[in-house]
């Protein structure tokens with residue numbers, strides 16, 4: 001019997017209309033757990049670097065985390081993996097909500113989709129019965145609208161649905177996959193779904209998931225739940241920091257109406273400057289009123305007590321769910337009001353576009369227009385006011401009309417195509433992908449490494465366990481570490497206690513920086529393999545899940561013999577495999593850069609040293625390529641053999657990249 005996982009994947013070939021239920025190899029669970037780990041293994045084995053994002057041979061994998069659908073609180077993530085049209089590297093985007101648990105209840109750990117359908121279709125998974133059905137009547141429909149129509153059509157109000165909107169159908173590079181409470185938004189996974197001609201996946205499941213040692217597992221889950229409830233009622237009391245992570249367990253953006261920190265400390269938009277004068281008493285009252293009027297209730301994902309999402313309703317518009325920064329991305333990119341942000345996010349959600357990248361693409365277009373690089377001829381009929389322009393450009397992008405067809409490929413590719421100096425305006429990218437728009441002062445060495453080297457290409461998927469800045473006094477720092485049980489080792493407490501304010505970028509020292517980044521990253525890789533939500537785990541300070549209780553939680557759920565060292569090794573294997581996929585697709589040291597003007601004060605020598613130290617720390621060579629010895633130590637011999645065969649590692653030791661060794 002398989003525990004925690006179902007032991008079966010669904011293999012769908014859309015070119016042939018073929019559906020197969022395939023038993024999976026349990027030894028892969030031991031090596032990679034599930035979710036991102038086993039997704040990466042499939043992608044390595046079956047998608048060679050010659051395959052582009054819109055090739056029928058590209059796979060689109062919906063992989064549930066190993067603990068997804070078990071009673072583990074907030075274990076509900078589905079990891080969507082493919083090759084990104086924007087970065088041309090491996091994309092993995094997480095969605096919460098209820099889809100993953102429903103898929104497990106239907107009897108599958110993953111859906112692996114290949115090929116392309118000649119016409120628009122949807123997939124209907126009803127326990128053992130799986131069908132590919134015509135979706136021509138859903139063409140052009142919004143993500144939430146599609147879900148509503150399918151629930152009615154199938155008479156299945158309980159079905160869970162992941163769908164694309166018009167943006168996905170039109171292969172907009174920032175297209176998302178929407179599923180109500182949550183979405184898989186980053187790196188254009190929705191564009192790949194649209195390219196495959198797949199409008200939606202509908203799932204209904206009524207089976208159970210087996211647990212190996214139920215009494216022990218439930219005891220562990222109850223401990224986590226009690227901790228969560230305690231923290232919800234007794235927020236961390238920190239002397240300084242961001243409001244959203246100070247008071248609560250998760251990211252409570254929809255419950256929070258004091259946005260001073262965000263609106264005055266972030267440089268939203270693209271090249272726009274922060275506005276210290278933005279937040280006034282009057283703004284605060286107006287925004288509070290808007291939020292109280294339109295956010296009708298707070299909602300959570302499957303088996304999570306945190307409820308960090310909000311149901312947003314406007315008369316005449318379809319209700320939608322919002323969480324976290326999407327509340328502010330359009331608002332601040334347009335330098336407008338919260339009411340505008342909520343209204344345009346409704347349209348954007350139906351279209352199915354990423355709420356981080358898309359407002360920046362629009363702001364980028366407007367900056368090019370203001371600079372005279374784009375002209376009235378490029379923008380025929382564009383309204384004069386900022387809000388009107390945002391709506392107009394959103395429509396143009398999603399429909400791929402006129403200049404929208406160029407902008408739909410994201411700021412990097414659009415700038416290349418537009419030329420005339422447009423590249424200078426596309427500077428908030430890492431590896432061609434738009435980042436959270438921040439303009440800060442002094443280089444932060446921890447964030448420098450996370451920005452440069454994170455394979456998710458999104459800072460929120462690496463950061464979280466270590467405070468972003470030191471508390472002002474040593475006493476406050478000593479107080480903070482007193483109950484810091486989550487640290488893997490006591491030395492992390494020392495890093496924090498000895499971290500004096502104003503000592504960036506040389507303190508913490510590079511070896512400590514690597515250690516901190518490695519820990520933060522490891523926790524995210526555990527979440528991404530198990531399906532735990534990062535907002536109750538790796539993304540927050542002092543979370544209920546940590547390296548000391550996770551081995552027992554995983555072990556009692558799955559029956560696998562696993563301890564801290566073993567879990568750390570699996571995490572390292574998964575992280576290395578993801579890196580190897582990207583290395584095989586051309587990723588090198590020269591690509592590992594933070595957004596160009598993220599920090600005003602940069603230190604090129606220190607930055608090079610940090611990268612050197614980090615690569616060494618990880619067991620990679622000077623190009624960021626895992627060495628043969630390191631790969632073999634993780635049992636990834638097949639990876640080292642392939643990298644040698646392709647000339648990426650040398651045949652002898654495999655410790656040197658063949659080309660561009662000294663490239664910076």
Ligand code: SF4
Pocket residue numbers: 074076096097250251299300301302304305306307308309533534535536
């Ligand atoms: S913390 Fe929020 S996003 Fe995470 S599982 Fe809970 S409700 Fe969902």
